Amino acid sequence: MDAYSPTPRTQLKRLPTRGSHDRAVVHAILDEAPLCHVGFVRGGSPVVIPTTHWRMGEELFIHMANKSHMMRELLDGAEACVTVSLIDGWVLARSAFHHSVNYRSVVVFGRPRLVTDAAEKRAAFDALIEKIAPGRSAEVRPPNEVEMRATAVLAFPLDEVSAKTRSGPPKDDAEDMTVPVWAGVVPLSLAAGTPIPDETAAE
């Protein structure tokens, strides 16, 4: 099946033409974005924390300090919401009102599971390193037992999921087309700069 089934929470009501439940669309956004924002409830109020994420199949992974408050709240508390956003451009219209943003975002609702199997956990760490720098997981010093225990890995099922995107030029009203101002899109993307080698010398 190529699409996630909409639920009352993931059925987009506002601007539904911007919505998608297509798996390929969702996967591509999750795989490109370096960060997610994890929302969970603490003392009745939401807390939104940025963290790196990665995807394996139909699960979204995050990691954190083992036995942290956040880990406990995600495993034992109310359902969480994980949102991933990429900004693709400023949309500059001829009217103030029609200014917009080109973006791609994914929202995941659900409860995560704690990854407890050692081999699965190790594979998950490798997958995170591979997301950042393909081939690197085989080159670095692998995690030892203390490090494995210090870090918790949580996996959210990609089940209640939706994507929302905007692309393309501004959509001005017909009567504004002659307003003498530049209109169009300023593309934005996350760009990698020149790598900075660590100068710290071995002792």
Place this chain on the structure above:
Amino acid sequence: MDAYSPTPRTQLKRLPTRGSHDRAVVHAILDEAPLCHVGFVRGGSPVVIPTTHWRMGEELFIHMANKSHMMRELLDGAEACVTVSLIDGWVLARSAFHHSVNYRSVVVFGRPRLVTDAAEKRAAFDALIEKIAPGRSAEVRPPNEVEMRATAVLAFPLDEVSAKTRSGPPKDDAEDMTVPVWAGVVPLSLAAGTPIPDETAAE
């Protein structure tokens, strides 16, 4: 006063050296980031929505469709959490465990107020346009009354606020310094591409 007062929620417990309550640090992150992630509670569960934000003095502004569910939930519901994150680089260490991310983030807790004064609302719209493209608010066709009514502007007080940042090279363990792998930082930043003019012709 140059710093926000920590509260139990904004006193950083984990890695406190990465935390800051300095107003200048907080303002700079809020002003540079194009997007925030707004967390609020809907039916007992958190919802995290990305949207553009802007700052005027000691308030953080967002806008949305007037009378939308989100507007009602933010004004009438539990406190919200607005998180702003900038990713500055991948930190590639010699050990898998010490890989990290250079980032700057701000977390704001609180309840927003609805901006109802027409002049203040108009100034807020202008400030958003100015954030995207300085000088542009005077050039575009300004919002008319229908458009002003169609959009709600909400302002969060910058009161319960904290910043968290990481910068600099990887911090490997001494015994890993001779692992034969490149180590350092791959800088990341949001880059603007060549503007794409809207080709739509006036009718």
